[in-house]
Amino acid sequence: MSEIIFKPCSLKEMWEEMPNLPESRKYMAGGTDVVTVENAGFPSAECWIDISDIPELAMVREEKDHVFIGAGVKLNDLEKYPFIKKYCPALLAAVHDFASPSLRNMATLGGNAGNASPCADGVCALVSLEATIVLRKGNSERKMPLRDFFTGPKRTKLEKDELIYGFEIPKKENLLGQYFKLGPRAFFGISKVAVALSAAMDGNKVKYASVAIASVAPVPLYAAKTSEYLTGKELTEDTILKAADMARGEVSPITDARSEADYRRDMSGILLERALRSLTD
Numbered sequence: 001m002s003e004i005i006f007k008p009c010s011l012k013e014m015w016e017e018m019p020n021l022p023e024s025r026k027y028m029a030g031g032t033d034v035v036t037v038e039n040a041g042f043p044s045a046e047c048w049i050d051i052s053d054i055p056e057l058a059m060v061r062e063e064k065d066h067v068f069i070g071a072g073v074k075l076n077d078l079e080k081y082p083f084i085k086k087y088c089p090a091l092l093a094a095v096h097d098f099a100s101p102s103l104r105n106m107a108t109l110g111g112n113a114g115n116a117s118p119c120a121d122g123v124c125a126l127v128s129l130e131a132t133i134v135l136r137k138g139n140s141e142r143k144m145p146l147r148d149f150f151t152g153p154k155r156t157k158l159e160k161d162e163l164i165y166g167f168e169i170p171k172k173e174n175l176l177g178q179y180f181k182l183g184p185r186a187f188f189g190i191s192k193v194a195v196a197l198s199a200a201m202d203g204n205k206v207k208y209a210s211v212a213i214a215s216v217a218p219v220p221l222y223a224a225k226t227s228e229y230l231t232g233k234e235l236t237e238d239t240i241l242k243a244a245d246m247a248r249g250e251v252s253p254i255t256d257a258r259s260e261a262d263y264r265r266d267m268s269g270i271l272l273e274r275a276l277r278s279l280t281d
Helices: 011-020 034-039 075-080 082-087 089-096 109-114 121-128 224-230 237-250 261-278
Strands: 004-006 025-028 047-050 060-062 066-070 132-137 140-145 150-152 163-170 175-182 193-202 205-214
Touching: 066 082, 075 082, 075 089, 082 089, 089 121, 089 175, 089 193, 109 121, 109 163, 121 175, 121 193, 121 205, 175 261, 193 261, 205 224, 205 237, 205 261, 224 237, 237 261
Parallel strands: 004 047, 025 047
Antiparallel strands: 060 066, 066 163, 132 140, 132 163, 175 193, 193 205
């Protein structure tokens, strides 16, 4: 059976046409994961809905208490916005490690989340930023913490015909961010393990810390215990080493073609050490 590609010009057109489309349908934004997913044996669809040019999904704006990034915003476009640099530093750090320059011109955060890979760079950074994911279906909208959106590898809480509309990132003053990643090569690789850190400092004291780790659990992992431990602590060498050990205890990696579980566990701590030391460099 040949596949149908439907490319609406607006969300309104998409919702109006939805009843006329085949039941087996999926969304496509940048499309950078589509071939990879199909080659891995995941089922395709009779109909692909190309949402790459819908204006409502390409919005980036600063609100009173949060930053909004539309699901269809291209990763390379994020650097255009000064408020993204101010309030989402871990995300920009992750974007620099995301695939290749050509793919960053196509890939979107919505696609990165919808693909639900435990190693997703953009998602890991957003989880460290305590992002909220915004979902829409027709005139209905619901929100949840992004870290609660994933139920397993390639599985999410998306309902039938529900669309990732965008992400809300809470604004925190004087925020610092880091993203450290280990892959099979220096660039363009899928991570063996990655650590995203969002933090605010008062001198040498950690006023706020939020840690996320990729490729070490069935879903992008929010390291809740490690984040709680760091918040309010003086950033001493002892604190850094204890936080690293705590992170190793929170992960549950597997051994696969890219890496071994013990290596991933150990490097989770080492990458967090590097990220924490960078806060005072």
